[in-house]
Amino acid sequence: MPHPLVPDGPEPAGADAHARQAREAHPPRRGTVPAQAERIDRWFPGAGPDEAFLGDLEGRRVLDLGCGTGHRAARLVRAYGARVDAVDAAAGPIERARARYGALPGLRLVHADAVAHLRASEPYDVIYSVDAVPYVDPRRLLPALATALVPGGTLCFRAPHTTSRGDGPSSEIVDRPQALPFAGGGEATARVWMLAPEVWEGLLADHGLRVEEVVEVPAPDPAGLASYRVFRARRPMRVSSRPRVALPPRAHAALGVGAVLHGPRGLLLGRHRRGTWELPGGTVEPGESLQETAVRELREETGLRARPSDVRLLGTLLDDAEGVVRVTVAAVVTDWRGEPADQPGESVGDWRWYPLDRLPPSLFVCSAQALTAWRPDLPIDHAPAHFTPYADPSAAG
Numbered sequence: 001m002p003h004p005l006v007p008d009g010p011e012p013a014g015a016d017a018h019a020r021q022a023r024e025a026h027p028p029r030r031g032t033v034p035a036q037a038e039r040i041d042r043w044f045p046g047a048g049p050d051e052a053f054l055g056d057l058e059g060r061r062v063l064d065l066g067c068g069t070g071h072r073a074a075r076l077v078r079a080y081g082a083r084v085d086a087v088d089a090a091a092g093p094i095e096r097a098r099a100r101y102g103a104l105p106g107l108r109l110v111h112a113d114a115v116a117h118l119r120a121s122e123p124y125d126v127i128y129s130v131d132a133v134p135y136v137d138p139r140r141l142l143p144a145l146a147t148a149l150v151p152g153g154t155l156c157f158r159a160p161h162t163t164s165r166g167d168g169p170s171s172e173i174v175d176r177p178q179a180l181p182f183a184g185g186g187e188a189t190a191r192v193w194m195l196a197p198e199v200w201e202g203l204l205a206d207h208g209l210r211v212e213e214v215v216e217v218p219a220p221d222p223a224g225l226a227s228y229r230v231f232r233a234r235r236p237m238r239v240s241s242r243p244r245v246a247l248p249p250r251a252h253a254a255l256g257v258g259a260v261l262h263g264p265r266g267l268l269l270g271r272h273r274r275g276t277w278e279l280p281g282g283t284v285e286p287g288e289s290l291q292e293t294a295v296r297e298l299r300e301e302t303g304l305r306a307r308p309s310d311v312r313l314l315g316t317l318l319d320d321a322e323g324v325v326r327v328t329v330a331a332v333v334t335d336w337r338g339e340p341a342d343q344p345g346e347s348v349g350d351w352r353w354y355p356l357d358r359l360p361p362s363l364f365v366c367s368a369q370a371l372t373a374w375r376p377d378l379p380i381d382h383a384p385a386h387f388t389p390y391a392d393p394s395a396a397g
Helices: 018-027 069-081 091-101 116-121 139-147 195-207 292-301 367-374
Strands: 060-063 082-088 107-111 122-131 151-164 174-182 187-192 212-216 227-234 256-262 268-270 281-283 311-321 322-335 348-354 386-389
Touching: 018 292, 069 091, 069 107, 069 116, 082 091, 091 107, 091 386, 116 139, 139 151, 139 195, 139 212, 151 195, 195 212, 195 227, 212 386, 256 367, 268 292, 281 367, 292 311, 292 322, 311 367, 322 367, 367 386
Parallel strands: 060 082, 060 122, 082 107, 122 151, 256 322
Antiparallel strands: 151 227, 174 187, 212 227, 256 281, 268 348, 311 322, 311 386
């Protein structure tokens, strides 16, 4: 199976550290540079889609993830006037790319971990990856990919489907070891997520990305059994919400509070173990005021400290979940202390600050409803809810 660790091929961002070190120990001969591409090759020469698969590139902001020596990225800059960030986790390919293309206006060559770059970057119109995606845990990579795309943005990537021995993809989200041969001899080992197409589609959907097309790509060696799939997915124009599970909530009287924390770094959201992103909050316990519930849940879930006087109640949300009336009070925490962190035993973690124009897909329905009660202008779709604002928030409790 051809692999990006062969010299002058793209290095998988976030790949196994030993494989990356092995790549650096076997650099190509000094002075060799790739020929300038007249067009982006198909995902393999003569097989699979070409650069038209990426959609409109004129003047767009583009990310080449796992760029290798940068010839594809340089082609897009020159042919379409695209503004391209070319990112690779291996230092060697980036150094060679800078030697050849470092002065090209519109091209930025970055040595960085894929997820770290995605979380820190401004959003892109198009993200594509020839080899990087299968070498990063999708549960770590896909949340970062989803929020690094502008609404309406396109993601294209290639993923292995079968090995050269004919071993098929996994129906579970697990990785497997893969030996990576070097052109000059020797090999390294990396972990690869070789998943069935329906598993990839489900993971992409969980992170709000809608698959538009999947193309089958055989390996160029007619005697080989390796094959690939190329995926094109799109981030919808509006942020989506979904329930945690298909089952309705238990039919009992319960009142919950969702707490909005918004500051200079953005809006605080955490990821539930069932996959939804949500505000801090939870169920009111007997004897608590609503403000006390917000303070307690904030401390229990994130470690942040606030006082009841720091909580401003916005109003009550009523919705119907499979015939059960659900009651949520939306609240804003105006002041807090500390840094959010995962707490032992809690079902929500991975707390992050999100800009309001880069909210993650798959918001929990109650959190989505609370956010639009707070800011009706936010582009969030959710199940309908009846909102009753409090005339005097300071007196509600």
